[in-house]
Amino acid sequence: MEEMIHIYHTNDLHSHLEHWPSIHKLVTERRRWHEEEGDEVFVFDIGDHMDRWHPLSDATRGKANCRLMNEAGYDAATIGNNEGITLPFEDLDSMYIEKEFEMLVANLYKQDGSRPAWAKPYHVYISKKGTRIGVIGVTVNFGRFYQQLGWNVIDPIEEIEKCVQELKEETDLIILLSHLGIHDDERIASQFPEIDVILGGHTHHILHEGKEVGSSLLGGAGKFGYYTGHVTVKLDQDTKTILQKSAVLYEMNEAGQAEGETEKSAVYYLEGKELMGEPVASLPAEITSDPMQHSELSKLLTQALREWCDADCAFMNAGMILKGLKQGDVTKFDLLEICPHPINPCTINMPGAELKEVLLQTRDETWPHMQIKGLGFRGTVMGVMEYDGIEFRQKGNVQQVFINGELIDAKKHYILAIPDMFTFGRFFPEIQRAEEKRYWLPEFLRNLLEWKLSKMTIHI
Known part of the structure; x- marks a missing residue:
């Protein structure tokens, strides 16, 4: 006799609930x-189900995502970096308080x-036919980021080895939920x-078969709920020998869409918007924003970045602000909408000689139109660079850099505040190799903007 085990899996939904129904x-x-x-059936999620760009996820700190997985009958899940390092300790620690599935995070x-x-x-499931599935x-x-938030994440390979040693004699089948990436x-x-x-998940890889x-x-099902994976394992019921394994992906645009899917996903968004309707500031006039122009709003956020971090100077790309703010009350939802990125402030301690090189690189004319993907960026283009505490002056053929009105000193050390994404990509070699970096967690840039707006009256 044969036993069939069906495993459905999702990963890296990132709160794109368009196809969740x-x-x-x-x-x-x-x-x-x-x-x-x-037959036996399991449904697993491989992490990054939640992403705080979505108002329902941000407003409930991921508890709505937990609720959705409960309703869909998930059996187990692991966390991704979006659950792990974009939430304060107490929010992650309470996110799964009402879960009806197993949360498996060995490391x-x-x-x-x-x-x-x-x-x-890990968890061991026993099928109706007695197969032990670890x-x-x-x-x-x-x-580094988990440590700052109050957690300790260790080498996953070491933990996998421990788990495998415990499970290999006690189970007939071992499955790994890995938010580590394809490599x-x-x-x-x-x-x-x-x-x-x-x-697998994390690297958004698509393995059709x-x-x-x-x-x-x-197995890997891409990102954003475009696919749902299905792995089938056929075993000999008596000997528990695996006879066959196969995998397939179902494209959710073609797999028999749920009735009223667009309307249902819109309801999720509206629910979050209503939960984030709390006013945090009131504007006497509209503040416009344009990634290709120096604007009041991007200047304000750059100033908030420097002040929050108590830095000597700061720069930020104007593309971080997606649109302006209207006159009147500004809500938490408004700030999420214009600045949805899970990007934290970061400060770098660096000598003036290196700081000058970085700042001159930011003047490159190719920056504004550069398109960025990943690194937490949720905009479209980089946009112009905004500065606070930094001034450029031309003296003959030499471009001089001033920090708070004083010519930069090559040997003096300065504290530079920037969005953390500039430390991850290959934008600035000097920043990448800098040893004295501080990531300001768990605040996002929109939290800094809220702080700035709430403590001042803006005169346009």
Whole structure:
């Protein structure tokens, strides 16, 4: 006799709930169909289900995402970096308080060495036909950021090894939920032949029919809910030997869309908007913004960046502000809408000689039209650079740089405040190799703008 195990998986939804009604329909209908046939069914999420650009996720600090997974009947999930490092400690620690599924994060600890009450390294499921299925979860090791937020994330490979050692004699099938990225998944498949299925995320890879590496089958369903993955494992019921493994992706635009999907996803957005309707400031006049022009709003945020971080100077790309603010009350939703990025302030301590090189690089005429993807950026183009505490003056053929009215001193050290995305990409070599960096967590740039607006009256 043969046993069929069906595994449905999602990853990196990033709160793009446009196709969530269809995902919900697919996994709930398929569960019913398979169970009617006597087969086993599991539904897993591989992290970054939540992203705070969406008002419902931001307003509820991810609890709405937990609710949606409950309603869809998920069996287990792990966290991604969006759950892990864009929420204050207390928000992540309470996000899953009403979960009806297992949260598996083997490499996440509190700083006292204990595990959070809502998470465990793995869970063993027993199928109706007695097959023991061990499921492990791990997340990407952004240790520096977790440490600042009060968590301790350790090497996921070490934790996987511990889990595999405990599970390999006690289970018939091992599945890994890996928010590590495709390259680590391939490495893990080679290093741990005991793992039968690796369901991946983080790098948004799309594996239409899976990928076999050694004895493991890898799966990946892209991003934003464009796909839902389906892995099928066929076993010999008596010996528990795996006879066949296969993978397929269902494109959610074509997989039998849920009725009223657009309207349902709009309701999610409206619910979040209403929850974020609290006024935080009142403007006597409209403030406009344009990424290609120096504007009052982008100047204001750059000033807030320097003041919040108590830095000597600051710069920021104007494309960080997506549009202006109207006259009257400004709500939390308004600030989310114009500045949706999960980008934190960062300060760099650097000598004047290196700071000057960085600042001169920001004058490159190609910057404004540069299109950026990733690094937390949610805009379209970089836009012009805004400065605070920085002035450029031309003296003959030499461009001079002044910090707070004084000519920059090559040997003096300065504190520069910037959006943290400039430390991750290959924008500025001097910033990349700087050793004295401080990331100001958990505040986003929009929190700084709210702080600035709430404590001042703006005269346009």
